[in-house]
Amino acid sequence: MTNPNNISLNISHALKFIDSHALDIPMLTILGDNGEVLDGAQAPDIDKETAQRLYETMRFIRLLDERMQAAQRQGRVSFYMQCLGEEAAITASAAALKQDDMIMAQYREQAAIAYRGFTLEQFMNQLFSNEKDLGKGRQMPVHYGSKELHYLTISSPLGTQIPQATGYAYGQKLKHIDKETGKLDSEIDNVTICYFGEGAASEGDFHAGLNMAAVHEAPVIFFARNNGYAISTPADEQFKGDGIASRGVGYGIKTIRVDGADALAVFAATQAARKIAVENGEPVLIESIAYRLGAHSTSDDPSGYRSKEEEAAFKANCPIERFRKWLLKQGWLDEKEDEAAKDKIREDILAAVKVAEKVQKPALEELVSDVYDTPIPALQKQYEELKEHIKQHPDAYPVTAGRIK
Amino acid sequence: MAKMNMLHAINSALDITMNEHPQACIFGEDVGYFGGVFRATSGLQEKYGKHRVFNTPLTEQGILGFANGLAAFGAPALAEIQFADYIFPAFDQIVNESAKFRYRSGNEFNVGNLTIRTPYGGGIAGGLYHSQSPEAYFAHTPGLKLVVPRNPYQAKGLLRACIKDDNPVIFFEPKRLYRASVGEVPEEDYTIEIGKAEVVKTGSDVTLLAWGAQMEIIEQAAAKAEEAGISCEVIDLRSILPWDVDTVAKSVVKTGRLIVSHEAPITNGFGAEIAATIQQECFLHLESPIARVCGLDTPYPLALEKEYVPDALKVFAAIKKSVEF
Ligand SMILES: Cc1ncc(C[n+]2csc(CCOP(=O)(O)OP(=O)(O)O)c2C)c(N)n1
Secondary structure: OOOOOOOOOOOOOOOOOOOHHHHOOOEEOOEOOOOOEOOOOOOOOOOHHHHHHHHHHHHHHHHHHHHHHHHHHOOOOOOOOOOOOOHHHHHHHHHOOOOOOEEEOOOOOHHHHHHHOOOHHHHHHHHOOOOOOOOOOOOOOOOOOEOOOOEOOOOOOOOOHHHHHHHHHHHHHHOOEOOOOOOEOOOOOOOEEEEEEOOHHHOHHHHHHHHHHHHHOOOEEEEEEEOOEEOOEEHHHOOOOOOOHHHHHHOOOEEEEEEOOOHHHHHHHHHHHHHHHHHHOOOEEEEEEOOOOOOOOOOOOHHHOOOHHHHHHHHOOOHHHHHHHHHHHHOOOOHHHHHHHHHHHHHHHHHHHHHHOOOOOOOHHHHOOOOOOOOOHHHHHHHHHHHHHHHHOHHHOOOOHHHOO | OEEEEHHHHHHHHHHHHHHHOOOOEEEEOOOOOOOOOOOOOOOHHHHHOOOOEEEOOOOHHHHHHHHHHHHHHOOOEEEEOOOHHHOHHHHHHHHHHHHHHHHHOOOOOOOOOEEEEEEEOOOOOOHHHOOOOOHHHHHOOOOOEEEOOOOHHHHHHHHHHHHHOOOOEEEEEEHHHOOOOEEEEOOOOOOOOOOOOEEEEOOOOEEEEEOOOHHHHHHHHHHHHHHOOOOEEEEEOOEEEOOOHHHHHHHHHHHOOEEEEEEEEOOOOHHHHHHHHHHHHHHHHOOOOOEEEEEOOOOOOOOOHHHHOOOHHHHHHHHHHHHOO
8 A cells, every 4th residue: 555644554542642752762872981981882993093183183172262262251352162061072073074074063063173174273363353264254253164174164043054964965965876777876975964053953944954854865964962051041941852863763864862972972973874874875863962061152151040060060071081081091192292282282372373363354355255256336336435435534444444455 | 210221221121011911921042041142131030930931942933933823812922033133034934924914814813912122233243143234124024113222211112112012013122232322211111102213413414314223323423524514413213114204304305415324235225215215205305315324235244344334434424425415
């Protein structure tokens, strides 16, 4: 019998409603607090070099976040967002991908672009919105992006990247579809990973993006960072039901929940998700469970909505420390060298701040470039008038006046 | 009277409303216990409980859909959109639903009880997505009212009028002035009529017209012009839809000149509608072309915000050009 409703037709005579928690979704955990692989768990296939790079990226991001948070307090940058508590979730997921897989992030994923090789100088140029910023000084701090590193430039409106990731991944799959048979003629070589918070998962774009990915079978890895808060809104005021994972299941997407403070668990899950995506050409959802240890951003004060005790309970569980202990056990890390490297990174960051804050702001023409491929006539005219105005009042526009041709 | 900043004034207007109507609800992102990212709803959850002042899930579409339903039921729905830049996910609910509820149902149903509050505008180093002034998109939609206050006194009186108005209203709050603007505000209830512009300063040579945060800029320009011996009449439009053609036209008949200023891009900004209408109303009285000093036709930038925004110097330059025409 054909079934136009596309559901399983198991007939029942019991009037029974299903509770959302009936799914009973477990959380994959591999590493113990002391860096040991837990009984019954299996460490993923990760080589020494990858593991070291993963660790170095997490440590770098922790130091960068600390320093830039302080720099914001000193009034040197206007705004900053840390990923404190979620370093493992972001870095280990990025590390499990190929260098040229696409990353579509929300804004708290600086560790993913750092893992790809975004340089300290590039970080600073964006944070100081100077003329060397790849985004030409147009967006607020932490809105990174790099075509070379396959990292789509961040957009502030939440959730918008989710359906875009579906579309992008569909393109990646289309490359491998045989014209004659309409079937995959080879393994897909690239996938897209899409990061978003549990808050953003309430947006309409989330539902649109997941449903499209499921129905059209796009090789996208949805990476939901469930960190307990969306600014001041705790997760229990954000959704009912069993987290974000249960929704993946609802959309017909293979789903896994992982301990987001466990780099090995995240790595293992993402590695497996990627395999499913490239082999089957279908989406996967990973829900990472961690805690947003820091403030939402430098504009936020979490003491207004959560207790110090609650924060302290999670502080004990440091994702970097947990992974560091595992590396030590593997003999892949030298403690002394590690300490010395930290000091060096701190110095490098400070030096990079000093350089970037002295680089001048983008030139006036960058105000009107990239609105279109070339400025349309109305805009060109506005630009000429503005130039004339600034030439007549150079003192009022010190950032650009001296450089107008 | 009490000294209040704009956030206090808004909070006071909401407080009065919550007291007045037992079913009035305040909702939006982070507005509950925390009182909103700007703290406009501070203390209201403690006072009126979680059933009437609450955080919504993070979905503007959901907030406005919910608000339409609640208002259709008959409860005052006081919805907050955290930044006007994020009102667009709710565009369909506002433009296709809120605005057309009454019309399409032959007045069987309406959402007159809906008031949408949202912070708009630049000047806070917010770049593309924390600086937009989207009023013109909504000004193109019959069925909505749009109101913008310029100081705490106006904010309280106008917000109360929006809430009492029997139509869906979007109340754009100039976020740059939330704390910066402080003034005397009555603690008791009062309203300021929607649809009436205010002549803030009388003058004879040129009419300057703006709304919200841009009022400060044209007032500065007017002061500069006075020093140069040019007398400016300064008008706060206050209400964008409907807008007070009579007050503006009367002023332009007197001065013969009009300059409109807004932060949003110039093309199809609300200034265009004003220029077209005033040209029709005052054609024979105009001494120079109506000028618009507005944002450029680009997204709102970060690093070059000073260059982008219509500042007092640009308005002053337009004044000189107008009187010397
Ligand atoms: C469409 C939209 N609405 C509102 C905002 C304002 N905003 C920025 S971040 C944020 C909270 C996001 O929380 P979540 O998705 O859980 O991510 P987290 O910050 O916890 O990493 C909000 C409400 C926005 N950027 N975009």
